[in-house]
Amino acid sequence: MSELMEMLIRRGFLWQSFEIYGGMAGFIDYGPLGNGLRRRLENLWREFFVINERAVEIDTPTVNIEEVFIASGHAESFTDVAIECQKCGKVFRADHYIKEKLNIEADCTIEAVKEIIETYDLKCDCGGSFGEPFHFNLMFTTSIGPGKGKKGYLRPETAQGIFIAFRRLLDYFRGKLPFGVAQIGRAYRNEISPRQGVIRLREFNQAELEYFVHPAEKTHPQFERYANDVVKLVDKFDNEYEITLKEAVDKGIIAHELLAYFIGKTRRFLLKAGISEDKLRFRQHKDDERAHYAVDCWDAEALTSYGWIEIVGIADRTDYDLKKHIEHSGEDLTVFVQFKEPIKVKKLKIVPDLKKLGPVYRKKAKAIAKALEEFEVNDKNIEKVIVEVDGEKIEVSNEFFKVEEFEEEIHGEKIIPHVIEPSFGLDRITYTILEHSFEKDTVDGEERKVLRLKRWMAPVQVAVLPLLSKDEFIKVSLEIAEMLRNAGIYTEYDDSGSIGRRYRRFDEIGTPFCITVDHQTLEDRTVTIRDRDTTKQVRVKIDRLVDVLKELLSSEKDITEFGEIFRA
């Protein structure tokens, strides 16, 4: 086990779930500190991707009905039976392989596949035989309601909940594009063999933004903010670049401004959260790597002890999902987009003459008249029209109608918006922050472990420590701790062991500041603030403490700005 993992477990950041029953791969518990860190990450994400956009956050069920994933295409991509060659180890989708080799449409069940393999003595190309067929169904199934119930799935991504509710969300935004809808929540994938510790989980936390735009307007009004940011890019041909986002768009490396905007924003977010810039890059998915719904996708990748790992996916999902849900639900999920100027179109239209139609066609006259009105004509002098009424084709000659020219105003069109989706793996980002922050250095000739979290990310922000565990120091320390907590600062108090030992404890969990109550405190109501990274201390008045700490915690200012250096 790595030294970091050992610390994370020992100090209560995270550990494996179900430990007392032997554990289960692919699940972790967040302990007090890990949970605190992830919550801070979520709040920072909200600042960037909800508050700072024309966007809202919603929350939809993790249990979904089957229809959702039949429409989205996940059911098809997830419920396959696979077979593995015992000799060469190749894995195939059983139904595809059987179709290809035997031209049989096989049922996608383990029993059916097994029977076919045995009956036809199906072998791998290499000559090896296949082992037991198995599911590689990456969605967890469940049943809803009593008895056999209705088939349900645990969602493999949070996004679908947003697409399903699109009509309501569009109304919320009063029908106007662009807008974003975010969701932070759990998603589930029944991985075949989750490994790599916390990197591949069966239950994980996603933060996703679905940003809906007009298909012809993949731009963003705030793009200028990031246009000159230099980013590390690896395109799908493995070309590497270090260029500004503006240049990347101009040169066509990134397909459009909106993708570039979210790449830029994602980068700023990750840096603010504590990912190291030199261990961050954006890599474009290769053509065979993209999910079934995406036309283009850029991953933010972080360099960790597991190599480069995907921590964010930024995909152009186009209108794929909405189109699919329109198709399967029959609901209208389009957006009416008004033109700036209404377009005037000259149009020919049939005007039926009911006085003549009535006596001839009797009861059918009304239906015929309606059909005539809807008939598209392009010849003013048309002689006859064939309309269909109740399945009967009726020829109507031009004595029963007139063709007139109308000028029609078209005010807009119905479009299916495209969606750009930045999708964040919160567990992986949390872990990467921990790896990128964990360091060892030397203080007074002794090695120490220190977690250099960004101050605003630290789960424990301040520790209040009496220099000696004597009543008069303890009393003041507890008062200060209470004062800080009342001010909304996450504060811990610790009086056990020597002062140096306690500094080390808080260094290890990334607490940026320690407040020490010493002899001088008792004389003049001042305390020292000790900085985690430099171990420098300044002395400030207790009255000023809350303000000073708040300013320090929200910035990267040096503590020496706030008082005299006590110990260099």
Added chain:
RNA sequence: GCGCGGGUAGUCUAGCCCGGUAGGACAACGCCCUUCCGAGGCGUUGGCCCGGGUUCAAAUCCCGGCCCGCGCACCA
């Protein structure tokens, strides 16, 4: 899912080959000491992954499972 190697206090580890009282270090907790960076003293808590088998006796040998690491495969 396959192959190889592992699983001993909170953490790291000795013992396993060759069956017979499970030992250490660090951490944690309490008391003492202590005027700023893992000081010291005394004391305390806590362990053989789970199930089955062999045996008078299993951490140790055998079988099965679970978990961890590595390689292959998988990761829309």
